[in-house]
Amino acid sequence: MTGRTDEIRIGVGLSSMGYLLAGLGACVAVLARDLDESTSRLALLSSGFAVGLVVIAVVGPMLLRTWPLPTVLRLGSLVCAVGAVLLALAPAYGVAVAGGLCIGLGGALLVLVAPLILHGPTAAARLSRVNAVASATGIMAPIAIGAVDSLGPTGRLALLAAVPPLVALAVVKGRRPRPRVDPAGEPELPTSSPYARRGPDPVGASTRSVAVAVGLGWLRVVLAVGVEFCFVVWAVARLLATGLPVATAALLGSAFPIGMAVGRAIGPIHWRGWSPVIPAGLLAVIGTLLVSLFDTPAAVTIGLVVAGTGVAPLYPVTLAALVATPGLNPTRLSALGALASGTAILLTPAALAALARVADLRTAYLITLPLIAALIALTLTRQSAPNVRDSRPAEALTRPTM
Secondary structure (H helix, E strand, O other), X not given: OOHHHHHHHHHHHHHHHHHHHHOHXXXXXXXXXXXXXXXXXXXXXXXXXXXXXXXXXXXXXXXXXXXXXXXXXXXXXXXXXXXXXXXXXXXXXXXXXXXXXXXXXXXXXXXXXXXHXXXXXXXXXXXXXHHHHHHHHHHHHHHHHXXXXXXXXXXXHHHHHHHHHHHHHHHOOOOOOOOOEOOOOXXXXXXXXXXXXXXXXXXXXXXXXXXXXXXXXXXXXXXXXXXXXXXXXXHHHHHHOOOOOHHHHHXXXXXXXXXXXXXXXXXXXXXXXEOOHHHHHHHHHXXXXXXXXXXXXXXHHHHHHHHHHHHOXXXXXXXXXXXXXXXXXXXXXXXXHHHHHHHHHHHHHHHHHHHHHHOOHHXXXXXXXXXXXXXXXXXXHHHHOOOOXXXXXXXXXXXXXX
């Protein structure tokens, strides 16, 4: 495949997955009505995606040693398409959960191969472009679900729009050869790739310091993803709690993806030497307070836009810092990043749902505040630590809106 073809294929895959994930919150609300289930029980849909991330974090390197990158890309596309069909047409709770799991497995494969295929000196710009398109595509999912739902049939049918491009991506064969494998058993990336092994760090960090750095970096990714998925899964349910009908709440659920797209377009904000996590986290706090403290549709919608704008840079920045940890293979660190994402998606939306059963969803949303506070505190600790080198630009590791 040529470089331009690579970018188009990855863009199609990530945009389709971004569409499905951005519609997840609206699907929870619609499924709760269609299947007569509680929204808290349907939180397992996000757990399906989380399980997919965890599984691929474990078996991904083995798949890359066995199959060429285009084959893994086609497999991920096909599995993701099957998940979209199951979720759109699910007649029962178990089928819907199976659909979420397939979307998780297939989507995790797409995320795994994207930075490996779009390697080279322009990798950051190319990844930034495809993820910007994916973020913009994600805006359409809640709007489409709400529009279809208002016309009579279930809004879940709007998810089928992602199936044709995913199937086309699975059918079209690529020609990129299988990546070589280094003696440690990791896929060997081209030396021009920003993810390739860089050799020993000049600082010469000890094993213990590397372990501590990786552990803290992993925890920062967990916190960032946890905050994001609280909004992804529960934004539409929060709008429903203000008294809106399902179709209208689904339409306004696009507020958070719109905020994410704005945040991605602006990019990480660097101010007076502070990490971009600090201003982004503070903006997310303001959005959370609007969502939680006010109970009118207008205020909640504005809060979702503000929160989305603040949340957008958190994952890319924290993942970039993790993968740039000196002394370890970046490919293995990327797998740890996927594991961190899966852990966060398993825990935080479910924790918010548990709190909502005890109090209400409006109060439960405050769970994001301690998560953001902990993320800011860990970021400040990292900045004050000696011999911490700057990470690569966060745009090199962006992902589609979740």
